[in-house]
Amino acid sequence: MSLRALVSTLFIFIAPLLQAEPISYSRDVQPIFTAKCVACHACYDAPCQLNLGSGEGVQRGANKLPVYDGGRTDEQAPTRLFLDAHSEAAWRRKDFYSVLNAQGSQAALMARMLELGHATPLAANAKLPAELELGIARKNQCALPEEFASYAAKRPAEGMPFAVTGLEPQEYQTLQAWLAAGAPVDQQALQPSASEAGQIAEWEALLNASGARASLVSRWLYEHLFIAHLYFAGGEPGHFFQLVRSRTPSGQPIDPIATRRPNDDPGNTFYYRLSPVQGVIVHKTHITYGLSAQKLARVNELFFSGNWTVDAVPGYGPQRRANPFETFAAIPAQARYQFMLDNAEYFVRTFIRGPVCRGQIATDVIRDQFWALFQAPEQDLFITDADFREEATPLLAIPGQVAQLRNLPLVWGDYKDLRNQYEALRNEAYADAPAPDWSNIWTGNDNALLSVFRHYDSAAVEKGLIGAVPQTLWLLDYPLFERAYYQLVVNFDVFGNVSHQAQTRMYFDLIRNGAEQNFLRLMPAQSRQALRDDWYQDSGQLKLWLSYPPLDTDTPSALALEPLRPKQSFVSGLLARYGSLNAKPDPINRCLSGSCYRANISPQLQAVEQRLSRLTARPAASLKVIDQLPEASLLRIELADGQRQVYSLLRNRAHSSVAFIMGESLRYQPGLDDLTVYPGVLSSYPNFIFNVPAAEVPAFVAALEQSKDATAFERITQRWGVRRSHPQFWYYFHDLARYIEETEPLETGVLDMNRYQNL
Known part of the structure; x- marks a missing residue:
């Protein structure tokens, strides 16, 4: 020894x-x-x-x-x-x-x-x-x-x-x-504070109110909040709660009912309860949602101010899971959609970051970077036209309820046909509606403009328009938004078999296509074909023929956009009209004036961001180091005053199309990959950390620009990289979470290092 x-x-x-x-x-x-x-x-x-x-x-x-x-x-x-x-x-x-x-x-x-x-x-x-x-x-x-x-x-x-x-x-x-000593464990369960307990009582009273109408609303709210880490106005730091179904009523210890999915039958007698989240908060599962007196009033306003009625609460089962539009048809569609819009960032996070720790199961069918917008409720025919809603509802069922592998082709064919029948119905209905203009885009709060990064090893949803103008944009209406949520969150079973998982991914492909089609309707009619062809190159054209409905190239748009650059013209108009809703302006990646930095930061940081902007808006064909970078690098800049600023360097992969769930390498276009550089931690899964003194940022950026191969990149990682073996690895790694705690305290949690690379 x-x-x-x-x-x-x-x-x-x-x-x-x-x-x-x-x-x-x-x-x-x-x-x-x-x-x-x-x-x-x-x-x-x-x-x-x-x-x-x-x-x-x-x-x-x-x-x-x-x-x-x-x-x-x-x-x-x-x-x-x-x-x-x-x-x-x-x-x-x-x-x-x-x-x-x-x-x-x-x-x-x-x-x-x-x-x-x-x-x-x-x-x-x-x-x-x-x-x-x-x-x-x-x-x-x-x-x-x-x-x-x-x-x-x-x-x-x-x-x-x-x-x-x-x-x-x-x-x-x-x-x-x-x-x-025998590894004794002293359990210390988190308990709500007096303020939190009072608010819990108010919410549980609402959720467990008697009557068919109240029961149906509570069921819908539960299915939309079960994954959230809920926190209360005036609550204790680090205290979060989950909405569960319990065998016991308020005032008694919670006895949770374990069902496979949140919309499975919980039995005859149960109660909605708010249970403290136990254990360490980890960022990848930490999707927060705030509760307050104002939010309680909003729920009452949306769901109980009208005179709608329901005779009986629907039962449970595969059909009820497959079509939430039928299950909750009695609740006004306006209330359901507006609730989701009010909290759009939360809902998009649930199906981009969650509900599981391996969201890359979806990446083959969506782009690495895109922006999401939402159709205004008053322009959504599912909300405003009862006849259209009645005809459309049976067509909005989603697959995944029958998980027998031998039935996959037949089941998938049926659901694909239903979806395309709905798209045909939608196109016909909207062809008779007024041509879309700026009023078609919802602008109710700063959740209206969202940026999505969904890489294989990384995911983030942020308010505001971050990054270069993406190749594709999504326009989500209520039927798309709700189906995305139910398909990828409520109905998704992480313990399911290959048939269930395949159906989930294939239908998400159709959701993406629907959101793209909605956006294209805003473009000039004569520009739509070229835009879609750019999104579906090569084998993507085959998928257009096999699975997707025809493109509407006839009905006009009322947006006065430049026909040769319609997408860029749209973004310019969007920012000019709704710039106050853009929660995170991005001069680093979209530098228009030559001042490629945020205005409200120190001169030293402005110089840093000006230099970092040289890495953006360049494809890998001209910035070779992109080939060496992982998808989510975190750059820690040490400032002269002892402070530090953290930036995310996100590598966005390019593809000729994302229309198939397999064979990604056949459609990958590495020469078109690019970088998004943005302040903050835009990933739960850092792939690598660089630690650079501010004075060395010019040298760091120059080294990245000059790096042409693995040998040159090796010198960069040796000088500035924080490898897994670094003596201070844990300090730098956890400093990312400390940074989140300082800048967005409700969002902080332990980051995941399973994907940290050996560079």
Whole structure:
């Protein structure tokens, strides 16, 4: 045994004697897990399902079965923390095994994994060995306690924390002493404050009001808020709540009902309850929604001010899941759509960032960067024309309810036909409507203009128009908005089989196409064909013929746009008319005056942004370093006064079309990739961090501009990169979350490093 190992072993036994009080899980252990482990071990994609964000997750342990399996033919039993089981024994029955219990004379599995990692430290800021498999495609080994010896012999460099700078000596000693003492876990469940409890009572009273009308509204609200991390006006920092269905009424302990989907039958008697979110907040699942007295009044105004009635609340089942327009037909469509518009950023985030930790299942059928706009309710025929709504509603059913693989072709054909019948009906109805003008675009609040970045390893939805003018824009009306939400959030089953997942992705392709078609209707009729052909090049033309309805090239637009540059002309008009709603102006990526920086920042930062703007609006064919950059790099600029500014460098991939769910490489156009550079953290999944003193930004940008190959890029990462092995890796990594906390405190959470690359 080496001297270092001997000292560490002795300390494990001596440390408890030196401490004034026993090690506390909540005070001493969870903070270490939060700092060094949760970045990988959280959500469904935690390796081996080992979730270290809470005492319940730690005690639950690990499971060899992955949640994400795109090829499974049978659906999988859900394993959701705090929902699908509520004791260690119950999790053992679901094939989870302990990582805390000692095995005879052998220490706990976690202790041995930590010891293996502690014995093989990484060389400071060196590139990791190529044989270390990284990324979300890595096949996790999930060694059982009795398999550890074989694992360690075959994989001596794969202890924990895996492939990253490890624990500090004191952290290591604390964890080992805790494990040696039997790993006791003191549960400290989050409790609402007095102010929060009062507001909870008000909301639960509304949601559990009697009567068919109130019950139907509550069901619709639940299905639209179940995924949210809710917070209250005047609430405590870090306190968030989830809307659940419970067997117990208000005033009693919550007993959550575990159904596969939020719109499955919860049984005869249940109550809507607001339950505190337990465990560490992680950014990738942290989609926030605020509750307040004003929001409560808005709900009453939208849903209960009219005289509409309902005789009985609809039942549950596949048909009710498939068509929420039928299920909730009694609720005025105006109220439903306006509620979603009021909070459009939240709803788009739910289906772009959530509800799962691997949103890349959607990336084959949407662009990496685009802007989203919304049709004004008063111009939406589904809202204003009862006859159109009645005829359209049966055609708006969405697939995914029948998950038998052998039926996939028939089921998909039926739903595709329904969708195209609806599009034909829509085109006919809108051909008789007034030509669209600027009033067709909803401008009710700063949720009206949204930017979406949905890369394979990254996702963000932000208010405002960020980035260069994108290749495509979406115009979402109520039928599209609601279908996107139900298809990708409410009805999506992360534990479902390949048939369910394929139906979800294929229908999302149709939703994207519908949103593009809506936008094209704003363009001059004679310009639409050329625009669509640009979006559907090569094999995309085949998809136009196979799956999509004909393009309307006849009905006019009332927007006075330049026919040769209609999209650019539209964006100019949009900003001129509704610039006050553009929450995040972007002179770095759309520099018109030569001053390519924000006006309200220091001269030093203005100089930084002016220089960074040289990296934007350039395709990879002329800025070769784009080929070397991952999708989401975070740039940390250290200022002379000791402060820092964080920028996201997002690589947007170009494709001839995104009309198929497979064969992306056949449509990829790497020479047309470009970069979006914007202040802030626009990703839950940083792929790499660069740390650059402000004085060195000119040299950093020049090096990027001059980099032509991997060798030149290697010099950049050596000088400014923060590799997984950097001695201060965790400081820089968590500083991104600290930056979010300083700039958008409600949005902060631990970021994910499963996708952090070995550059």
